[in-house]
Amino acid sequence: MHVRVCFLLAILSRGFVAVGQQGPGLGPGHTIHTAVLVIGGGASGTMAGIQAARMGVEVLVVEETEWLGGMLTSAGVSAIDGDHQLPAGLWGEFRQRLYDHYGGAGAVGTGWVSNTLFEPSVGNAILKQMAAAESNLQIWYRCDWKSILHEDKRWRVTVERTGHTDTVVAAILIDATELGDVMAKAGAGYRIGMDSRYVTGEEQAPEKANGIIQDLTYVATLKDYGVGADKTIPRPAGYDSSEFSCCCQFADPASDKKPVRDCAQMMEYGHLPNHKFMINWPFCGNDLYIDLIEKTPGERTALLNEARLHTLGFVYYIQTVLGFKRLGLADDEYPTADKLPMIAYYREARRCKGLTELSLPYIQKPFSQTLALYRTGIAVGDYPIDHHHGKNPAAPKIEFVKIKVPSYNIPMGCLIPAGVEDLIVAEKSISVTNLVNGATRLQPVVLQLGQAAGVMAALCIRQHRGPSGLDVRTVQMELLKAGGYLMPYLDVSAGDPQFMAIQKIGATGILQGVGVARNWANETWFYPEKPAAFAELLEGLRSYYPGLEKFTRKEYSQQIITLGGLEKIFGAIGMPVRLGRMAEVLQKAGMSGGRRYYRDRVLTRREVTMLLDTFLKPFEKGVDIEGRVATSR
Numbered sequence: 001m002h003v004r005v006c007f008l009l010a011i012l013s014r015g016f017v018a019v020g021q022q023g024p025g026l027g028p029g030h031t032i033h034t035a036v037l038v039i040g041g042g043a044s045g046t047m048a049g050i051q052a053a054r055m056g057v058e059v060l061v062v063e064e065t066e067w068l069g070g071m072l073t074s075a076g077v078s079a080i081d082g083d084h085q086l087p088a089g090l091w092g093e094f095r096q097r098l099y100d101h102y103g104g105a106g107a108v109g110t111g112w113v114s115n116t117l118f119e120p121s122v123g124n125a126i127l128k129q130m131a132a133a134e135s136n137l138q139i140w141y142r143c144d145w146k147s148i149l150h151e152d153k154r155w156r157v158t159v160e161r162t163g164h165t166d167t168v169v170a171a172i173l174i175d176a177t178e179l180g181d182v183m184a185k186a187g188a189g190y191r192i193g194m195d196s197r198y199v200t201g202e203e204q205a206p207e208k209a210n211g212i213i214q215d216l217t218y219v220a221t222l223k224d225y226g227v228g229a230d231k232t233i234p235r236p237a238g239y240d241s242s243e244f245s246c247c248c249q250f251a252d253p254a255s256d257k258k259p260v261r262d263c264a265q266m267m268e269y270g271h272l273p274n275h276k277f278m279i280n281w282p283f284c285g286n287d288l289y290i291d292l293i294e295k296t297p298g299e300r301t302a303l304l305n306e307a308r309l310h311t312l313g314f315v316y317y318i319q320t321v322l323g324f325k326r327l328g329l330a331d332d333e334y335p336t337a338d339k340l341p342m343i344a345y346y347r348e349a350r351r352c353k354g355l356t357e358l359s360l361p362y363i364q365k366p367f368s369q370t371l372a373l374y375r376t377g378i379a380v381g382d383y384p385i386d387h388h389h390g391k392n393p394a395a396p397k398i399e400f401v402k403i404k405v406p407s408y409n410i411p412m413g414c415l416i417p418a419g420v421e422d423l424i425v426a427e428k429s430i431s432v433t434n435l436v437n438g439a440t441r442l443q444p445v446v447l448q449l450g451q452a453a454g455v456m457a458a459l460c461i462r463q464h465r466g467p468s469g470l471d472v473r474t475v476q477m478e479l480l481k482a483g484g485y486l487m488p489y490l491d492v493s494a495g496d497p498q499f500m501a502i503q504k505i506g507a508t509g510i511l512q513g514v515g516v517a518r519n520w521a522n523e524t525w526f527y528p529e530k531p532a533a534f535a536e537l538l539e540g541l542r543s544y545y546p547g548l549e550k551f552t553r554k555e556y557s558q559q560i561i562t563l564g565g566l567e568k569i570f571g572a573i574g575m576p577v578r579l580g581r582m583a584e585v586l587q588k589a590g591m592s593g594g595r596r597y598y599r600d601r602v603l604t605r606r607e608v609t610m611l612l613d614t615f616l617k618p619f620e621k622g623v624d625i626e627g628r629v630a631t632s633r
Helices: 003-013 043-054 089-102 120-132 181-185 263-268 297-320 360-364 434-440 443-463 472-481 499-508 534-542 563-573 579-588 605-616
Strands: 031-039 059-062 137-140 143-151 154-161 164-175 220-224 276-279 327-329 377-381 408-411 423-425 514-516 523-525
Touching: 031 043, 031 154, 031 443, 043 059, 043 089, 043 120, 043 137, 043 443, 059 164, 089 120, 089 443, 143 181, 164 181, 164 443, 220 297, 276 297, 297 327, 360 408, 360 434, 377 443, 377 472, 408 443, 423 443, 434 443, 443 472, 472 499, 499 605, 534 563, 563 579, 563 605, 579 605
Parallel strands: 031 059, 031 164, 059 137, 164 423
Antiparallel strands: 143 154, 154 164, 220 276, 220 327, 377 408, 514 523
């Protein structure tokens, strides 16, 4: 039975369709009611739909292609950038399914650009399997949304599919489009292009704002057809070999090494399983400067055709000049006439003006900023500030990847546009600066943003409120229960017995991690086995509890926390806990290591975290959207 008919029967049985009803000025067709509508079945949209459905909420995802996954699959960027050691939530689940399909982690480490590479069609199949397992999730493929109206606390969205138009009515709308088209139509404020350093406080940004965005890429997936095969494509219109003549001359932009010429290594960059190759090459390759964000559909089509021709030109160059004739466009990947992906790889989109904005200082030094935005984290990333401007000579000359950053988290308020109710923004259109977009645009981060959007949407439905009214800690707890990360701690994995406690205490800022810039895989360390510092603990607790001013300077200067010292701190807070009770909790958690607990016993950061979470529960005090500690609890 046709998918559309199956879906119609399913929602009729649930009472969601009122045949013949229609909104004012929205045209004829069925009116379909759902709790959450996700526009865009890309990386974030798919995960938003799956997560909200798992939380018991009815979700409809509307997708323009016949695939799920967006940049992961439909755009062909099937080499994961970053977060290899931070497999948070649904991102980690997706990766495990890739491991299961191919035969382990080693089977997907086939190219040097990534630890996880896969065939786009396999990624699509896995995402569809994950989606099909959710009875609360419905997906419409090959659909275009046409209009949006918000009235009576409901969204009314017209959707055109296979020759007819339906109206979808939803309480919560998620913009998971590639360019932020939905939020723009919904009236959300947004920015495009580079920010002024005087506005964002980012000294690496240009003095004056401009509208320049990153180059996009029309990726190609090549396949090795074997010895003797000649898969050379016809010479593309407008082909100019000089555009690609330096493609083999390259160096890691994050290093100081001189460029080398190595065409074979260039091809190995995106080597996929099963003798396929992702062609997504920035050095005299298939990057192209095209800005189609504010263009009409017709203008976009023309510009994207230009990008497709440019990529076909690079493929032709690889086959003819570089001599890789046996490598042809894969005939078993995309359902397109020219065997190219269905959509382009967009590195940059509109960026909404959210309730909070993540700028570079909040990534570089999160614990010393005016606002404690790190306390509201809902996703983590470790990729550097990576921008592509090689095809635009007008772009300011900034060495983006040499802007040093540690790993980071993304504040919840970045997903909530200011001034528009019942709308959540995901994908690449969240509220970050242009510089920060170079780190947050990568696949694992966007997958997590989608999961967070799904949690937020489901809670909005459960609690009958809009996204701006959600409690930060409630959202974070749902993410933790789903395997998500709030803090990007490299040394405390999700399998750690104290993972959740350390994540929660880390999100309070009472004990803080240490960030380290490591080029393509930045780090933040919690150091759970190190002795806990007395002064750090007191300073961290001051934001949450009165009564600590009674400690003398001598006591404050103690270097380490002992069991007796923590007992004294608890007493000063007004939470008397006997030493034996603390020892009992630690022993039950298996932390004693065969050693006795006594008054002068030095406590590790892990042990202090466990005791704080057990007795004080500072995470439950809550914070507002800007990270200020709630005073009403």
